[in-house]
Amino acid sequence: MPAFIKKLKNIFSHQAAPSPKPADTNSWHNWSRRLSCEPANQIAPQSLDELAAALKSAAGSIRPAGSGHSFSALVPTDGTIISLSGFTGIRDYNPETREVTLGAGTQLHDIGEPLHKLGMALKNMGDIDKQTLAGAISTSTHGTGANLTSLSASVTGLELVTTSGAVLWCDKDHNPDIFRAAQVSLGALGVVTAIRIKCQEPYLLERREYTAPLEDVLDNWETLAKENRNIEFFFLPYSDMVAVTTLNVAAPDAAIVRAAPETKDPLETLDSVHRWLGWSKKLHRAVLNHEVRKEKLKREVDQSYKIYPTERNTRFNEMEYHLPRENGPAAIREIRDTIYNQKLDISFPIEFRLVDGDDAWLSPFYGRKSCSIAVHQFHDRDPMPYFNIIEPILRKYGGRPHWGKQHTLKAADLAELYPRWNDFLKIREQLDPEGKFLNAHLSKILGVGPKTHAPHPEAKNGNTANLPKP
Numbered sequence: 001m002p003a004f005i006k007k008l009k010n011i012f013s014h015q016a017a018p019s020p021k022p023a024d025t026n027s028w029h030n031w032s033r034r035l036s037c038e039p040a041n042q043i044a045p046q047s048l049d050e051l052a053a054a055l056k057s058a059a060g061s062i063r064p065a066g067s068g069h070s071f072s073a074l075v076p077t078d079g080t081i082i083s084l085s086g087f088t089g090i091r092d093y094n095p096e097t098r099e100v101t102l103g104a105g106t107q108l109h110d111i112g113e114p115l116h117k118l119g120m121a122l123k124n125m126g127d128i129d130k131q132t133l134a135g136a137i138s139t140s141t142h143g144t145g146a147n148l149t150s151l152s153a154s155v156t157g158l159e160l161v162t163t164s165g166a167v168l169w170c171d172k173d174h175n176p177d178i179f180r181a182a183q184v185s186l187g188a189l190g191v192v193t194a195i196r197i198k199c200q201e202p203y204l205l206e207r208r209e210y211t212a213p214l215e216d217v218l219d220n221w222e223t224l225a226k227e228n229r230n231i232e233f234f235f236l237p238y239s240d241m242v243a244v245t246t247l248n249v250a251a252p253d254a255a256i257v258r259a260a261p262e263t264k265d266p267l268e269t270l271d272s273v274h275r276w277l278g279w280s281k282k283l284h285r286a287v288l289n290h291e292v293r294k295e296k297l298k299r300e301v302d303q304s305y306k307i308y309p310t311e312r313n314t315r316f317n318e319m320e321y322h323l324p325r326e327n328g329p330a331a332i333r334e335i336r337d338t339i340y341n342q343k344l345d346i347s348f349p350i351e352f353r354l355v356d357g358d359d360a361w362l363s364p365f366y367g368r369k370s371c372s373i374a375v376h377q378f379h380d381r382d383p384m385p386y387f388n389i390i391e392p393i394l395r396k397y398g399g400r401p402h403w404g405k406q407h408t409l410k411a412a413d414l415a416e417l418y419p420r421w422n423d424f425l426k427i428r429e430q431l432d433p434e435g436k437f438l439n440a441h442l443s444k445i446l447g448v449g450p451k452t453h454a455p456h457p458e459a460k461n462g463n464t465a466n467l468p469k470p
């Protein structure tokens with residue numbers, strides 16, 4: 001058997017990924033390095049007073065930044081980028097309600113251990129833990145689970161500093177409208193400095209990874225989603241197979257089990273197979289199906305915050321849409337058939353997850369139980385030819401784009417997808433009338449420009465009825 005096929009046995013492993021290095025110059029770039037900018041200033045205030053003074057004196061656009069893990073251009077500016085690295089750690093906690101208030105710049109990987117010591121844990125997490133808390137909630141970062149919400153919906157209060165330097169505490173009783181808008185704000189309302197999160201008691205999770213035919217998984221999807229606390233799968237293009245991951249709570253006295261780290265990134269292996277066998281769809285499919293079926297079950301048990309995050313060694317760009325849950329299976333089948341019939345040059349697995357609904361105004365999960373479908377492309381290949389073919393399918397099935405991932409929607413398209421769109425815009429106008437927190441991307445997706453508030457020219461995409469008046 002050729003050596004490259006043997007390497008397929010690694011396909012479900014993950015390896016440590018280096019985070020973006022701090023810039024030597026004043027330049028900024030995101031994790032995938034597709035986005036970059038040369039801001040006039042990058043600052044990291046150490047106190048509320050310093051932050052308020054910086055906001056009042058900043059000339060030009062101001063963009064708060066987290067860890068730069070968004071794929072959409074929410075951060076780039078030629079004005080000022082503000083880091084919340086001076087606002088980290090636990091500020092306060094309530095053992096009775098199991099709520100904790102953290103500095104907004106705290107990275108997710110710094111939360112698990114201290115929370116554990118306090119007898120608490122996050123209810124859910126996404127694929128990685130490199131994001132800051134504020135960055136994660138600002139785009140509605142999510143994990144998977146039929147009855148588990150995004151991180152933004154676990155927020156029960158937050159502190160927001162506006163352009164005027166005002167410090168506002170917001171929760172359901174104080175500034176309730178600003179709270180609903182700021183739970184998912186795209187960093188367009190001001191700088192979030194502290195976040196209160198509803199947690200639960202610590203828990204052990206058992207992770208199981210196995211392969212199965214896509215059609216079997218889709219046929220049993222409702223049962224699988226009900227029976228597993230967290231479930232997701234990756235469809236492997238040009239095969240009939242998926243890699244399934246389930247997470248379930250283990251008994252408190254269960255033994256800790258960790259798998260040995262893999263030595264080769266599975267994405268490279270899949271891509272090699274695609275390069276070598278891509279000339280014959282039949283052979284490609286047969287080899288992938290054969291090899292993937294032989295995968296053995298992988299099992300791990302550990303504290304939840306150690307089980308959720310995986311490491312992403314290979315840089316990529318990503319588009320993800322959140323669809324009404326019932327549309328998920330049809331959408332994934334159509335994507336599979338499109339890749340196959342149009343012979344799309346793609347080897348990157350396609351991710352399928354579940355997220356519960358919530359009521360944050362700009363949450364892509366607003367008012368509906370959702371499934372999320374994400375497509376990826378290696379960082380050194382232009383993702384747009386692929387994304388441009390898949391995006392209309394995701395839109396056709398009622399998808400709302402992940403705010404932190406690539407999409408081409410403009411204000412008029414987005415206004416139709418969000419029942420509380422105009423309410424959000426009113427709060428934005430009230431808190432930042434001069435549009436200091438806007439950049440080109442935000443102007444395009446929100447349909448407002450700095451100072452003049454004229455709709456961004458690109459925001460006009462057919463129906464402009466819901467756009468704010470210039």
Ligand SMILES: Cc1cc2nc3c(=O)[nH]c(=O)nc-3n(C[C@H](O)[C@H](O)[C@H](O)COP(=O)(O)OP(=O)(O)OC[C@H]3O[C@@H](n4cnc5c(N)ncnc54)[C@H](O)[C@@H]3O)c2cc1C
Pocket residue numbers: 031032063064065066067068069070071074075084104105125126127128130131132133134135136137138139140141142143185186187188190191192193312402404405
């Ligand atoms: C490898 C990888 C894996 C990922 N996995 C997942 C996943 O499993 N699930 C998922 O949903 N997403 C995932 N993402 C996307 C990521 O979670 C989001 O894009 C998230 O917003 C990034 O957080 P960040 O700290 O890097 O913030 P940035 O990307 O730097 O900023 C994101 C937004 O937050 C705003 N912001 C940051 N700090 C503040 C603040 N203090 N006040 C106000 N606004 C602020 C910014 O202005 C911007 O609008 C992944 C991304 C990568 C690169």
